Amino acid sequence: MGFSVLKSDNPCDGGSLWSSMAFYLFSVHVPLSFGGLSAVTSILHCSALDPQTEALSLVALQTLELIGVLLLLRCPGKPQYKLRDFFQEKRSAKERNWLFVSALGFGFLVLLVFTTSIIVDWLIGTKEVNNPILKEILSSGPISITSCILVYCIITPSLEEIVYRGFFLTALSSTMKWQQAVIVSSVVFSAAHFSAENFIQLFIIGLILGCCYCWSGDLRSSIIIHSLYNALTLLITYAS
Numbered sequence: 189m190g191f192s193v194l195k196s197d198n199p200c201d202g203g204s205l206w207s208s209m210a211f212y213l214f215s216v217h218v219p220l221s222f223g224g225l226s227a228v229t230s231i232l233h234c235s236a237l238d239p240q241t242e243a244l245s246l247v248a249l250q251t252l253e254l255i256g257v258l259l260l261l262r263c264p265g266k267p268q269y270k271l272r273d274f275f276q277e278k279r280s281a282k283e284r285n286w287l288f289v290s291a292l293g294f295g296f297l298v299l300l301v302f303t304t305s306i307i308v309d310w311l312i313g314t315k316e317v318n319n320p321i322l323k324e325i326l327s328s329g330p331i332s333i334t335s336c337i338l339v340y341c342i343i344t345p346s347l348e349e350i351v352y353r354g355f356f357l358t359a360l361s362s363t364m365k366w367q368q369a370v371i372v373s374s375v376v377f378s379a380a381h382f383s384a385e386n387f388i389q390l391f392i393i394g395l396i397l398g399c400c401y402c403w404s405g406d407l408r409s410s411i412i413i414h415s416l417y418n419a420l421t422l423l424i425t426y427a428s
Contacts, residue, residue, distance in 0.1 A: 192366035192402035193284070200359045208260075209356060213380060216256045222382065224249035239328035243335035250343045257351055274354035274407040286406040293400040293413045298420065300392050308388075319425055326426045333426075340422055345414035352377040352394065353401045353410050361402070370398035393417065 228245045229237055237245065261271055325332050352373055360369035374394030378387050397410040 190366075192361065193405035194358055194361040194366060194402055200362050202363055205356075205359045205363075209376065212257065212260060212351065216253060216260070217380060220249050220253045220256075224252075239325040240332050240335075243325050243328070243332040243339075246339045247335050247343070250339050250347065254343055254347045254350075257347060261350075261355065269355060269358060271350070271354075274350065274358070284404050286404040286409040287412075289400050289404045290409045290412040293396055293409065294416050297393060297396045297413060297417055300396065301389055301417075304389060304392060322422075322425050323428065326422065336422060337419075340418040341415045345411050345418060348377070349397065349401075349407055349411045349414055352380075353397055354407045357398055357401060366402050370395060370402060373398055 225237065225242065225245055228241075228249075229235070232241070258271065261269065322336070326336055356376065357369055357373040360372055363369075364372075374391050377394040378390035381387075381390055383390070393414075397413060400413060401407060401410045
């Protein structure tokens, strides 16, 4: 048995896969994740959202995007996968403990990101606050903190892992070697955040999450790693 336990005996149509991803990205992800807060501002007829309203809006927008993804998974005309398939133990991976790979992957991810952050800080200088907007939201009260925990530690990790690892990486693995599939899915995952300064860091995160999913065959491993990493980011931002 090789490193990856993802099935490769039922290749999907590449054109259908990429058109499905493009539809999700530009019809669901971009409008909600990058235009959603502007829409809320217009609906509420205000010039800017206060931190608490912004936090609650993020919960609503990310929940809508997650619901949209779950509905899209049920649509025909794309690689067909059932949500439960991403969480079911593969026959060839019964001896592989997803909790073990979650712990190992999280530790390795933190080490890699910490190392690259030191290198980037050395090259371009240290930023005073990594995310000043998030820092302001976290500092605005318990409702905002709870909302951020829901978004960053539960909703977003589940959403992104279902899309980029569960659906996209699984489909890619049926058309190319698992190593290539992990790299391609990580590039798309990083690019979908539209953040040039964080592209390398997000790419590394995608690589670790992809490898953990390929090895365990259980999406719970990458969701837990993603959630723990985001929780650590929230803690560092709040304490900075």
